[in-house]
Amino acid sequence: xxxxxxxxxxxxxxxxxxxxSLTTTLARALDLFDGDLQxxxxxxxxxxxxDDNNFLGRSKDRFSTxxxxxxxxxxxxxxxxxxxxxxxxxxxxxxxxxxxLRLDYGLVDWTPYSSESGRGGVRFGRVKTSYGLxxxxxxxxxxxxxxxxxxxxxxxxxxxxxxxxxxxxxYVENYGGGGLLSASFALGLPHADTESARVALVGxxxxxxxxxxxxxxxxLLYEEAGGxxxxxxxxxxxxxxxxxxxxxxxxxxxxGLTPVVFSxxxxxxxxSLTGEYAVRRTSARDFGPFFYNGRADGESYxxxxxxxxAPRWEALLRYDAxxxxxxxxxxxxxxxxxxxxxxxxxxxDWTTGVRFDVTPAFMLRAEAHRVDGAGFLPAQDNPNPLxxxxxxxLFMLLGSFRF
Amino acid sequence: MQTxxxxxxxxxxxxxxxxxxxxxxLLCNVAQAQNDEVPMVVIAHPGTSRDAIxxxxxxxxxxxxxxxxxxxxxxxxxxxxxxxxxxATFSKTILQVFPHQLRMAWDRQxxxxxxxxxxxxxxxxxxxxxxATTPGAMGYVKANEVNQNVRVLRIR
Numbered sequence: 184x185x186x187x188x189x190x191x192x193x194x195x196x197x198x199x200x201x202x203x204s205l206t207t208t209l210a211r212a213l214d215l216f217d218g219d220l221q222x223x224x225x226x227x228x229x230x231x232x233x234d235d236n237n238f239l240g241r242s243k244d245r246f247s248t249x250x251x252x253x254x255x256x257x258x259x260x261x262x263x264x265x266x267x268x269x270x271x272x273x274x275x276x277x278x279x280x281x282x283x284l285r286l287d288y289g290l291v292d293w294t295p296y297s298s299e300s301g302r303g304g305v306r307f308g309r310v311k312t313s314y315g316l317x318x319x320x321x322x323x324x325x326x327x328x329x330x331x332x333x334x335x336x337x338x339x340x341x342x343x344x345x346x347x348x349x350x351x352x353x354y355v356e357n358y359g360g361g362g363l364l365s366a367s368f369a370l371g372l373p374h375a376d377t378e379s380a381r382v383a384l385v386g387x388x389x390x391x392x393x394x395x396x397x398x399x400x401x402x403l404l405y406e407e408a409g410g411x412x413x414x415x416x417x418x419x420x421x422x423x424x425x426x427x428x429x430x431x432x433x434x435x436x437x438x439g440l441t442p443v444v445f446s447x448x449x450x451x452x453x454x455s456l457t458g459e460y461a462v463r464r465t466s467a468r469d470f471g472p473f474f475y476n477g478r479a480d481g482e483s484y485x486x487x488x489x490x491x492x493a494p495r496w497e498a499l500l501r502y503d504a505x506x507x508x509x510x511x512x513x514x515x516x517x518x519x520x521x522x523x524x525x526x527x528x529x530x531x532d533w534t535t536g537v538r539f540d541v542t543p544a545f546m547l548r549a550e551a552h553r554v555d556g557a558g559f560l561p562a563q564d565n566p567n568p569l570x571x572x573x574x575x576x577l578f579m580l581l582g583s584f585r586f
Numbered sequence: 587m588q589t590x591x592x593x594x595x596x597x598x599x600x601x602x603x604x605x606x607x608x609x610x611x612l613l614c615n616v617a618q619a620q621n622d623e624v625p626m627v628v629i630a631h632p633g634t635s636r637d638a639i640x641x642x643x644x645x646x647x648x649x650x651x652x653x654x655x656x657x658x659x660x661x662x663x664x665x666x667x668x669x670x671x672x673x674a675t676f677s678k679t680i681l682q683v684f685p686h687q688l689r690m691a692w693d694r695q696x697x698x699x700x701x702x703x704x705x706x707x708x709x710x711x712x713x714x715x716x717x718a719t720t721p722g723a724m725g726y727v728k729a730n731e732v733n734q735n736v737r738v739l740r741i742r
Contacts, residue, residue, distance in 0.1 A: 221702050263653040263660040268699030288699045297654045299643045311698045319698040326693050358642035409683030452684050
C-alpha cells in the first residue's frame with residue numbers, strides 16, 4: 184500500500200514537472216510586454232529518513248515524501264518605478280503544513296527615489312519578512328545552502344508566522360564607498376491564526392485562537408565588494424494574544440517575541456563561510472497555571488562552510504545550535520517544572536551535504552544530520568514528548584527543478 | 587541503522603569528490619592559463635549622455651537593483667548565459683563580482699517579488715545589436731568587438 188502510494192506520488196511529481204516545463208514554453212511565449220513580464224517557478228521533492236523521532240512527516244525508519252515545495256511567480260515591471268509581483272506556493276512539510284495553495288507574496292514595489300548612488304521606496308501588500316540572510320526566499324531550494332535551513336534560526340515549525348506579513352516595507356539603498364548599504368523597516372500582520380503557529384506557540388489540541396498585533400521588523404545589510412562580505416542585523420517584534428476556546432485549560436494569555444539576528448558571510452570564488460547568531464527573547468504571561476509562563480532568552484547560532492568541489496559539485500559542513508533558554512541550556516529547570524524531557528529545550532546539529540547541479544535548472548542534494556536534542560522538532564510529527572529520543576540521525580535527499 | 591549506512595555512503599561520496607577537487611583545480615588553472623582573456627568593456631546605447639559610471643552603480647544596475655541611469659532614463663540590461671566565458675570575465679574584472687554571486691542576488695530578488703532577471707542573449711554580437719538599438723540599454727562585449735553604434739563606458 185505504502186509502496187503504491189509512494190509510486191503514485193512520484194507519478195504526480197513527474198506529471199507536475201511536465202506541466203512546469205510546459206509553463207516554461209508558455210512563459211517564453213508570454214513575452215507580451217517586451218520582457219517586462221516574467222514568469223518563474225520551482226518544484227522540489229525530497230525524501231526524509233530518521234532513525235528516531237519524526238521530522239517533516241512520518242520519517243522514522245522509513246522515507247517520508249511529505250516535504251515538497253512548488254511555487255510559481257509572475258512579475259511585471261509596469262514602469263521603471265513600479266513593479267507588481269505575486270507568487271503562489273504550495274508548501275508541504277509533514278504535520279506542520281498541508282501544502283494547500285497560498286499567496287506567498289503579492290506586492291506593489293514603488294521606487295519614487297532613484298539616483299546613481301542609491302534608491303528608496305516602499306513595498307506594500309503581502310511582503311516577505313526580512314530575517315537573517317535567507318528568510319525572504321526560504322522556500323526556494325536554489326537559494327538555500329542545504330536541504331533545510333539551519334533550524335536554530337529558520338524553524339520549519341514556526342515558518343508560517345515568520346515567512347511574510349500583510350502590510351508595508353520601506354527601504355533605502357546606497358551604492359558607494361565600495362559597497363551596498365541597505366536598510367528596511369516593515370510593519371504588518373503576520374499569519375498568526377494558523378494551526379502550525381498555534382501548535383508551535385501554545386501546544387497541540389488547543390481550542391482557542393491566536394491573534395497578532397502589527398509586527399515590526401528592521402534590517403540593516405551591508406555588502407562589500409559585490410557581495411564578497413555581507414553583514415546584517417535584523418530585529419523584529421511580534422505580539423500575540425491568545426483567545427481561549429470552549430473548555431480551554433488556558434486563559435487569555437499574551438506572547439511577545441523579540442528576536443535579534445546578526446549575520447555575516449564571506450564569499451570567495453570556490454568557498455564561502457556563513458555564520459548567524461540570534462538572541463530570541465520570548466515572554467508568555469497570563470496563560471494560567473497550565474502553561475509555562477515567564478520570560479526566556481533563547482539563543483541560536485550556526486557556522487557553515489560550503490566548498491565547490493568541482494564545477495557542478497558543492498559540499499557543505501555546518502554546526503547549528505539551538506537553546507530555548509540560555510539561562511537553562513540543558514533544559515533541566517524546564518524539565519523539573521513541566522515533566523517534559525530536558526532535551527526538548529535544545530538541539531545541536533552537525534550537518535554534511537553535497538549538491539550536484541545536473542543542469543542549471545535541475546539540482547540534486549544529499550544531506551546527513553547528526554542531532555543531539557529535540558528542540559526544533561514539531562509536536563505535530565511527534566505528539567508524545569515522552570517518546571522522543573535525544574540523539575537522532577536525519578538523512579535527506581532532494582531533487583529540485585526551476586524555470 | 588539504515589541511516590548509519592546512508593551516512594557512510596555520503597562520506598564515501600564526499601571522499602570521491604575530494605579527489606575530483608584536485609583534478610578540477612589543476613584543469614582549471616591550465617584552462618585559465620591558456621585562455622588569454624580578451625578584455626571586456628561595458629557598452630551603452632549611443633544616446634546616453636554619459637561616458638563613465640561608478641563601479642558601485644554599475645553593480646547595482648547589473649544586480650537589477652537600479653532601474654534608471656543616468657537620471658531618469660530607464661535601463662535595460664543584456665547579459666549572456668552564466669557559463670559563457672565572456673560573462674565570467676565581465677563579472678570578475680569589470681563588476682568584480684563572481685558570476686554565482688550575481689546569480690544569487692538575482693534569485694533572491696526574483697523569488698521575493700523585489701526584482702527581475704536581466705535579459706539573456708546568445709552571443710556578444712547579439713548584445714552589440716540590441717544595445718545599439720534599445721534606448722537605455724547596457725551590456726558588455728569584448729573590447730575588440732566594439733563598433734560605432736554603441737558607447738563604451740569608462741569605470742570611474
